[in-house]
Amino acid sequence: MTILVTGGAGYIGSHFVRHLERKKIDFVIADNFSTGHKKLVKNKKFVELDLRDPKEISVNLQDLDITSIVHFAGLSIVSDSQKMKKEYYENNVLASMNLAKFALEKKIRKFIYSSSAAVYGIPEDIPIKENHPTRPINNYGKNKLEVENLLKDLSMEFPLDVVCLRYFNAAGADDNGDLGEEHNPETHLIPNVINSALNSSEFTVNGDTYKTNDGTCIRDYVHVNDLASAHLLSLNFLDFNKGFHIFNLGSEKGFSVMEVINECQKLMKTEIKVRIGEKREGDPDILIADNTKSVSKLNWKLEKNTLRTIISSAIDYHKNAL
């Protein structure tokens, strides 16, 4: 039994791989290292391939005994998705289609897909349940929804069972301190605030006129190790639940940008120079998940569910990486 982990050289995928190693479950990573890191696959079973090319998929994977697929691979910078629509469509939608086709050809039944809260667009209700309307407002969110819909169609026509996991804001790092968030460029709040503190550089907050208590955006941060565990639970869930399923992965707690900065300052015992910049177009005021369905149906347990735990794990990683 081997789990194919696409994007296993990336941030969330590498934490899932670590989770599998701890559970002694066999896997193979497939990655093109476009945003992932070669050092993260060192001494691990991996194949270098680009999911945009169906031939590369079949040539490299056809002889492996793959029993399920966990598909993290993709590009995920929202502003780039607006500027590079075609590249995002090819890399996120067409590549996923190629992978799903391979799953059908090889009769691999279980497919877990990394979706995103971006499919909801500007929420009407908070916390957001899975049955909230999906009206994505950028190409990244549209692509995620297109893949969800494709997988739903396939699961109705063919023997394919699918879980789409809609992540809120993945954050934090593994306890070992050797695995963490390392996007380039980094667009996520927590690593950028930590880097500002470590480099004594100014941190720019994108607007303070949102409809929240302190005017800065509120987001739901979920520890990357808790995200990782939900993927294995999803594979187990598909043993007894066929068809197509969607789950939110969030903590149900919201923190504003200023609250995150304040917590970093406290934990790092330093003052961060903050500048208020322009509001970003299309940023919802508040995004908070309702995770009732994942907790009850997947038996998901959030073990690192405080802002302090999330941020301190990220600080440890960034200090180690210096």
Ligand SMILES: NC(=O)c1ccc[n+]([C@@H]2O[C@H](COP(=O)([O-])OP(=O)(O)OC[C@H]3O[C@@H](n4cnc5c(N)ncnc54)[C@H](O)[C@@H]3O)[C@@H](O)[C@H]2O)c1
């Ligand atoms: N980080 C978050 O907060 C967040 C939130 C919601 C959804 N997601 C989704 O989760 C997934 C993982 O996110 P991440 O933060 O780990 O991103 P990441 O950029 O760190 O990892 C993505 C990995 O996919 C690989 N990849 C990209 N295109 C590929 C292709 N065509 N063929 C083979 N490999 C390819 C990259 O090299 C990289 O290793 C993505 O699909 C992302 O959209 C992330």
